[in-house]
Amino acid sequence: MFAPQREAALPALVLYAAVKQFEDELILSADSRQEFLRLARSRRDLLWHDEFRRLHAADARARDLAALAGTVHEALARHAGHGEGNGAA
Numbered sequence: 419m420f421a422p423q424r425e426a427a428l429p430a431l432v433l434y435a436a437v438k439q440f441e442d443e444l445i446l447s448a449d450s451r452q453e454f455l456r457l458a459r460s461r462r463d464l465l466w467h468d469e470f471r472r473l474h475a476a477d478a479r480a481r482d483l484a485a486l487a488g489t490v491h492e493a494l495a496r497h498a499g500h501g502e503g504n505g506a507a
Contacts, residue, residue, distance in 0.1 A: 444450050462470055 444454070447453065458465070
């Protein structure tokens with residue numbers, strides 16, 4: 419490798435070494451999973467903005483559906499409790 423090529427590659431090699439050291443420390447850390455999850459949660463809207471917007475919308479629809487199902491269940495239970503619609507005349 420010629421000297422100019424070596425000099426041009428040096429910043430990339432330094433950056434690579436720093437990233438590898440960070441990676442090793444992260445993987446070898448006893449708390450790495452907890453720390454990564456904390457970091458991902460704190461930055462998730464920045465990193466995956468559209469994905470979490472869709473997930474929040476889906477969660478809201480699921481909560482609405484669960485609430486509606488609960489309301490229907492309660493109404494049916496009240497209806498059955500009053501003896502209505504049970505075939506008795």
